[in-house]
Amino acid sequence: MPDIIRMLPESVSNQIAAGEVVQRPASVAKELLENTIDAGATEIKLIIKDAGRTLIQVIDNGCGMSERDARMCFERHATSKLQTANDLLSIRTLGFRGEALASIASVAQVDLRTKKTDDEIGTQLIIEGTEVKSHNPVSTSTGTSVQVKNLFYNVPARRNFLKSNTSELKYILDEFFRIALVHPDIAFTVYNQDKVMFQLPSANLRQRIVAIFGTNYNQKLIPVQQQTGMVNISGFIGKPEFARKKRGEQYFFANGRFIRNPYLHHAVEAGFMELIPKDSYPTYFLYLELDPSNIDVNIHPTKTEINFTDSKSIYAILQAAVRQALGKYNLTTVLDFEQEQSMDIPPLKPGQTIRQPQITVNPDFNPFEKKQEFQPSLRFENQDKNSRLASWSGGSQALPGQAGTIPSLPLAELIEKLGDEKNLSLNLESESPPLPLFQIANSYIVAETSKSLMFIDQQSAHERILYEEMLEYSKEEHTVSSGILPVSLWFSADDALLMNDLLSDFLALGFDISEFGNNDFVLQSIPADLGHTDFHGAVEKVLEAIKNDHPGKSVAKQQIIAKSMARSAAVKRGKPLKKEEMESIYQKLFACKMPEISPNGKPTLFVLSFDELLKKFKP
Ligand code: ADP
Ligand code: MG
16 A cells, blocks of 8 residues: 655645635735734725725735745745744734735735835735746835735635625725724725725724714714723724614724624623613724733634633723713713803813712611701712812802802713812812702702703602612622611512522622521611612512513623612602702712613603793794
């Protein structure tokens, strides 16, 4: 028997490798475009004919290649970007495997022209199916042009497998967008069938998104910005009101590379929870920057799937970033707080952090149950009586727009404007003149601000307050026991099983419930401010909600519990409120992250400006 094992000819092994890298014209466009970015280009042209079947050409003004490099770049595993295995951990370039050009050249006719800045003459290489047909000096401008003609001319099976021109062109454009969206500073031009299809000048990110997806995107975008030690997140999310039933534009990038990551997608959706209907999709363009050693991009040849070493924390940070961006947007746009033109507000210095307001809670204080002096207190940490605010608002004058009680600027904006002054004090305990609040229809709190009337739905607002307070407790583990406790709870056998499952989530929200045996439980403490309610009925409603929603994660379970509990315990419409109760709701509502919407998605308030009022009286 003769020996039968043989080495494959290079052309065949390259074709096999090409199967992984080059599936369709779009893969060629992607690889060529990535190389231009790695080459430091600032102007890039993409030329397409017949959806890439007959031609894909990419021209750049990047660093170019020497004559030797031009020859080398078509060798498999020839790369300038990686030398040792250790370099893999700190990779910053898009390519690093040195496979793309070799693979492309094995399944197409390639014409490469390239010149380095300092060279007088460039190099032209013509290759067909790995075979070098010609290799000549050429007069060409600095940078590189790669023409890929007749893709799969020597692999008919692959050619037949391609879809319609419309689909293939769409794939190419998808790849193009993923690169153009990461590099708004780079100018791109796309030609299709000799016509300009996209002309994208160097721009900022917002302008780039608008240039690609249309001018109507300008009004849809909310900026996201979150910096932490582990990851920096920036970019834009779409306003909730523009969420659509069909999947819109959803882009994640990690260290300048487009990625798919269903887990992070879920984090964004969780950030949007309550604000968009369940079957709608949010739009987002989110950019994560993190230490390359925290990413493993090597798990998939086309590199869109990546792993993070600590994806749980990234999930939490991302969700918080989205929520915060939404909260800020809602607060600054929904409320009609007017700002005086003459105000001299110190701008936020670079690197300056924004301090979150803290609500101090007196655990024994329950505005709805006890006759006690009401002491609204909204304060910043490190507070001091020396009031930065006083000078800001002009000495002894009240805050712009309203009496010296609640600042009539949106809270988030106010915090931002004031920055993290150590001495900043927003202490409202002293000298607070009464708020101009009153109740109508035993259901709505009306507040008068400088240029508008605000109507607050007491029930939805209180639901929002309780909901956020419970979720806050989950971090602080702060519970109280009150005179109404303990309360015994009893359930059917299967509800008791479910209940056992939820005890830790209840506890995280401030409800200390323990099992007593025989399907009996006892509720020993509750979060402050929850007040009297039918706890047995409330917990039963929670179980119903959990059964309907089947949440997998603890976070989701806690949100459902808090939502349901808030609904049960909130003050109802139709209940007359005392002045302190109205003040409490008003104060606490605006300390919430998302004051203008109830946890169940209902608006908590609306604003009628005096201008609108005036219009009503116009003949
Ligand atoms: P990789 O990008 O993984 O290194 P490629 O096969 O895509 O592998 O490219 C091989 C090498 O050719 C690159 O490492 C780079 O040095 C060079 N190269 C490719 N395209 C360009 C370009 N447009 N400009 C300058 N150099 C390039
Ligand atoms: Mg490459």
